Amino acid sequence: MIQPDKIEEIIYSSDLISRDLSWLKFNERVFDQILKDTRNIFEKFKFLAITASNLDEFFMIRVGSLYNYLDYDKVRVDYSGLREDAFKMKLMVECQNFHVRLQEHFLKELLPKTEEAGFILSNVKNLQPEEQQAIKEYFFKAVYPMLTPMVFDGYHTFPILMNKLLIFGVITINEGDKKDNRKLSFVQIPSNIPRFFELERENVMIFIPIEEVIREHIFSLFRNVNIESVNLFRITRNGDFTLEESEDMDSNFLEEVKRKLNERKTGRVVKIEIEEGYSKWMINLLKERWVINDDSIFRISRKSLMDFTGLWQMIGNKRFKEKIPSPPNPVPPLSYPDAATEDIFQVLKNKDILLHHPYNSIEPIMVLLEKAVDDPSVMAIKMTIYRLAKNSRIVGALLRAVENGKHVSVLFEVKARFDEENNMREAKRLQKAGCFVIYGVTNLKTHTKLMLIVKKDENQVTRYVHLGSGNYNEETSRIYTDIGLLTTNEVLANDVSEFFNVITGHSLPTTYKNLLTSPREMRKKLIEFIEEEAEHARKGLPSGIFIKLNSLEDSEFIYALYRASQAGVLIKLIIRGICCLRPGRMGLSENIEVLSIVGDFLEHSRIYHFHNNGNSRTYVGSADAMVRSFDKRLESLFRIETPILEKQLMNILAYNLKDNVNAYRMQEDGTYVSKQTESNEEPFNIHEKFFNLTPEMITDVKLID
The missing domain is CATH 3.30.870.10 (Endonuclease Chain A)
Known part of the structure; x- marks a missing residue:
């Protein structure tokens, strides 16, 4: 095993910096937003939730990918110069240190300041009697029916524990049994139960974590047996997969995506977060079961909170909706100052429009598309789609375009990570309506953002083109900085038309001019x-x-x-x-x-x-x-x-x-x-x-x- 000081020497001697270590430095910069004095507690909680979400994805994808090499004895040499085992050791040290920083800052700096901001994070025992009664009624009416204890012993197989859910590992003892009478049961907290139970007092909101509500009443799930210990933990599974090349790009391809999504739910465990004071007997059983080492076990104080992504419920509470500063309203693009009054079709015949989001709204793109949908002189609309808003105007517009008799071609990238299910659902809606839908291109992921509108006025055909760096997503366009170009430039229009032919057909492009x-x-x-x-x-x-x-x-x-x-x-x-x-x-x-x-x-x-x-x-x-x-x-x-x-x-x-x-x-x-x-x-x-x-x-x- 390489000594730690030798590892640092190898890393520094490399001309390249590790992708994964660099990513951790990026997440430290996100965490640094929490330290800024100019931000209030709600903004700090927002960035804490983002930091935690980033870390979850990092373990699912990047650490998951590393385990793909480790589990199958494949050689991997990182940019740092380290082989897979030594690199994992270094990576987990960095992750553990970062985890400690997050937890300590939450406990020492953020939690003490919540009451003055108008809310409290509390357990059940610290509530008033009438509040405890409200918790009890909530548990037995709304939570208890949702819970399913799953025992693991010689008669029951090990249950499937889901990715990123809070789970109780409950060790029980039946006095009537003979030796080795401990049994381990798991109680998963379903994701559709709110993360916090909310109570209102006169001047303060009280948020009780759902795990504390369940912990207070967990005896009701284990009657007539003794509970030796109750252990809260959370696992992160490998979510990294690569779709194999397939010649059949319709139903078989979609089934392949669905199968891989199921694998994501049951992939190998790459991380365990667990409350301090846990049962050593249980953790040893889990370590053996999941072939995981101590460096991948992250300990959390009972006074802290497991899974900071749950903080979004607090941040989004209607009582505090004014606490997160809103950015200014978008301004007109410099190249399109009269956006509200001018006809965008006419404008684009005379000049290009450069959009800089979120300072400029996505609205000119939406206006162009929606005007095209209803304009009888528009003959065809072609788009690439990578990620969409939940209630996307884009899909609604394309459905209307098909109803209006226009040719609509859409490449839906169903391999867009974590948006696969939504993209498949929306793509099927369009396909059912009569849209020509392409579900990706062989083993390549289509990440480019292009739109082409073909319009015929009298004897002249004009192609209106949008090219951009960002997704056709009304929600993220308000918080992501992106560049977009709206143009009728013939050189770019030819390039984009050629590119769509490559994507949708069997065409090998000639040299593009400006693409x-x-x-x-x-x-x-x-x-x-x-x-x-x-x-x-x-x-x-x-x-x-x-x-x-x-x-x-x-x-x-x-x-x-x-x-x-x-x-x-x-x-x-x-x-x-x-x-x-x-x-x-x-x-x-x-x-x-x-x-x-x-x-x-x-x-x-x-x-x-x-x-x-x-x-x-x-x-x-x-x-x-x-x-x-x-x-x-x-x-x-x-x-x-x-x-x-x-x-x-x-x-x-x-x-x-x-x-x-x-x-x-x-x-x-x-x-x-x-x-x-x-x-x-x-x-x-x-x-x-x-x-x-x-x-x-x-x-x-x-x-x-």
């Missing part, structure tokens, strides 16, 4: 652009690379940036989440700066800008610089050539680099330091500044002096 696509050419072309910047630098010409992404992980792309840095190219990267590039290392990357923006909005847009000796190239789209984006997904990046729109994108990059409220600077060792304001410097918060942008403010924007 980069994967898995065909995206990595190759982007690296060519990087290498051209390096060549300019070697010739003493102006050069610069400015990129904004969610994640930077592809090693070929990273090493191309390293080579450009060594050639003298100025490189500034704004990477919200995972960054496997190591900045500021002498002889390797001293010309590379990496910032991360984490704040009120989730930074989701992707922008690639290359100075190109003054003949700039700027691309926007759905693709991060990741192996999966370049090799395993259908992705697209589209070029913005209109000078004023390109200036707007350059300004987005410039503002991100200027932010000193939400920004973190990445260090060579992979840690991050909050970017602080200088003594003579005003706070610059992009999540506020973009609401006040004017055309004049972007006229003279420069990324290179």
